[in-house]
Amino acid sequence: MTAGESNGADELIGTEAPRDPESALARLAGRHAAGYRSVGVMAYDIIREAILDGTLPPGHKLRQETLAELIGVSRLPVRSALIQLESDGLVEFHDRRGAVVKSLSSEQAREVYQLRILLETEALRHSMADMTDQRLARLRELGRTADAKQEGGDFVDARTAFYAELYDAARRPIQWELIEQLRLKVGRYMLGWRLVGDDTHHHSHDELTDAVAAGDVEQAVALLRHHLEGVRDGVLDMLEAESLAKAAPTRRRSRS
Amino acid sequence: MTAGESNGADELIGTEAPRDPESALARLAGRHAAGYRSVGVMAYDIIREAILDGTLPPGHKLRQETLAELIGVSRLPVRSALIQLESDGLVEFHDRRGAVVKSLSSEQAREVYQLRILLETEALRHSMADMTDQRLARLRELGRTADAKQEGGDFVDARTAFYAELYDAARRPIQWELIEQLRLKVGRYMLGWRLVGDDTHHHSHDELTDAVAAGDVEQAVALLRHHLEGVRDGVLDMLEAESLAKAAPTRRRSRS
DNA sequence: AGTCTGCATCTTGGATCCAGAAATCTCGGG
DNA sequence: CCCGAGATTTCTGGATCCAAGATGCAGACT
Incomplete structure (x- = not known):
């Protein structure tokens, strides 16, 4: 009687849901x-x-x-x-x-990406300072699986694992926590962006891993920054589109 | 009316409290x-x-x-x-x-201060980039009140207000949120350090404000970094002392 | 006719009650 | 005398129940 029957959900529709x-x-x-x-x-x-x-x-x-x-x-x-x-x-x-x-304003999105660039490039520098062959191998592996799985939740998990290794989350848990927190704030928009976005920044995993493997810190940092800026612009575009859609909600003329 | 009488607390002492x-x-x-x-x-x-x-x-x-x-x-x-x-x-x-x-390990404390230095110096740079006379005046005011109130909770609030203005928390709320979060993690140890610490780093408020007023970014950043490093060392000392105290807990022989 | 006020309803927030799991204490065995 | 298994006790986590505040509507007054 508590919350049992598999229906029970149908009868409480229409609070003010846009879709359902x-x-x-x-x-x-x-x-x-x-x-x-x-x-x-x-x-x-x-x-x-x-x-x-x-x-x-x-x-x-x-x-x-x-x-x-x-x-x-x-x-x-x-x-x-x-x-x-x-x-x-x-x-x-x-x-x-x-x-x-909670919704995100453009200013907040910009701030998030400023901070992400700051924190993640620093994380990358630290991580590369004490990189090992073992971690590098694991990084390649994770990058591959992340590129392989393109759909939904699995992809998010794989990509998260990749970055966790890239930023040495195990040895810098607080830094990782902050980064995850920032990713969370824009996560809802990142996913939407990924669905519509082109994949020009798509194989940055490989490039980035190559730069990391080569030990070229500045190149790796530049790639990472570029990637984040690209994602930021995508998120900003999406926010723009969403605010426009909200400004003209349903196609309905008020008068002639 | 619900949680009425002011006693009611005295009768449940001594679960496993170290002091009380x-x-x-x-x-x-x-x-x-x-x-x-x-x-x-x-x-x-x-x-x-x-x-x-x-x-x-x-x-x-x-x-x-x-x-x-x-x-x-x-x-x-x-x-x-x-x-x-x-x-x-x-x-x-x-x-x-x-x-x-939750307790804090030395490694975690070190990490927190690495991140604080990174975030707060960056915040300072941004803040100084668009500093106004109005904010500067407010900053001096807050610094004075922070230095005036030396006791307990009021001091913490005043100092927080000072840094909120210094880092332009109003215009960079997410950055401020991260900084606050990091401060929170070490807050318990910072306060303990303040009680026993010398006050060599004490008037850094004034110096810092002066550098900010002069527009000398590098000097201000250097002062801030130095201050944070000093606090970090104090916190690390305190953690050291605490871990030593924990190693030899209560003076109690198990047998004759 | 417009607006203000009062009432009904809905929803959150809090308290009390109940069940399941973990820690401890005890008793029995080695 | 020490160790282990079982029972008791305690504490967390969850569910149901109750009160208070907010929203929305309706009616009355201006």
């Missing part, structure tokens, strides 16, 4: 359904993924009970998840009025 | 008692402050019920607070065994 995040989210919940130590982290993962892949668009109101029933748990773990997501900067609490998916 | 964090925490709770929109953020503030000022030392087990009764609320807002503090990196959850105050 509910059914998509229910599918996500299904994929994550099994084998979690605590449902709180499950809720966190589901909602986070839903935000990052665009199922829950920026500005969307996150009603606790709806999310709870969709995921199939009580409101309490949902609240935990939302609190975590607030600390992650993905959602925003409005005092007593609930939480909404 | 309970009574001190109860005092903190008293200071924070009035006028909060939600008790969740109150619990967050109280526990956070308790960690930062050393009332709850690193490694201390945080039992939800104890904290709840000490603060005078239920366990639920305490859980919310702990989740937030976990995202802040101040506490650490052990799967099903509760939360403990």
Whole structure:
């Protein structure tokens, strides 16, 4: 009786969803359904993924009970998840009025990429300072798998693993944490950009790994910076498009 | 009316406290008692402050019920607070065994200060690039008040305000957020260091402001870096001392 | 007719209650 | 005398229930 039947989601549509995040989210919940130590982290993962892949668009109101029933748990773990997501900067609490998916302004995006360039180039310098053959081999491997898997969540994981190795996340966990945090802020837009973007910056993995292998620090840093600037521009374009779309929402003339 | 009587804290002493964090925490709770929109953020503030000022030392087990009764609320807002503090990196959850105050290793401290130097010098450069007379005046004002208030929490707030203006937090909120996060990680040790530390680096506020006013970027950056390195060394010394103290805990023979 | 105010409803936030797992204490055996 | 297995106790994590604040609508007053 709690949240049982596989329908139950259909009847709570239309809060103010642009498309229908509910059914998509229910599918996500299904994929994550099994084998979690605590449902709180499950809720966190589901909602986070839903935000990052665009199922829950920026500005969307996150009603606790709806999310709870969709995921199939009580409101309490949902609240935990939302609190975590607030600390992650993905959602925003409005005092007593609930939480909404945080959106990103162009200025914020620019700032994020300034910081990413600063932190990630520095990370790369440090990483290259004590590079080993073993790490290099692992880096090539990870780059290959990242290039191989082009679809969805697997790709994101593989790319994350690549950069974790590139930046020596194991030996510089705090630095990595900051970088991940910044990546998270733009993650929702990065993914959208990837779907529509050209792949001119596509094989930068290989180039970058080559420069790293050659020990050419300046070249590697330049490549990385260039890559990040390219992604930044893509994200900015996407933000532009989105704000334009929001300015003229539904094709409906007010008067003749 | 719910969390009424001002006693109720005295009766639950002695779980496994080294000194007696309970009574001190109860005092903190008293200071924070009035006028909060939600008790969740109150619990967050109280526990956070308790960690930062050393009332709850690193490694201390945080039992939800104890904290709840000490603060005078239920366990639920305490859980919310702990989740937030976990995202802040101040506490650490052990799967099903509760939360403990996270401690900092020397390596982590070193990393934090590497990152702080990187981020804060960059922030200073950007800030100085578009400095105005108005901001400069405000900066001097804040520096004065920070130097004036030498005691406790007020000093921390004043100094934070100074740096917020120095780094132009209003126009670079994400950068400021990262810096604050890093400051938080070492906050508990910085405060302890300040209590025992000499004040050779003490009037760096003035020097720094002077360099900023003169527009001498390299000088200002050098001063800031030097200051941070000094604080870092102090924190490292303190960590050293603490680890030594932990190696020889209580003077108690096991047998005759 | 427009606007302001009061009421009903909805949703969040908090408290109490319940179940499952971990730590500890104890008792029995080696 | 020490070690291990089982039971008890304690604590976390989750669910349900309750109160308070906010939003939206409707009616009345200007």
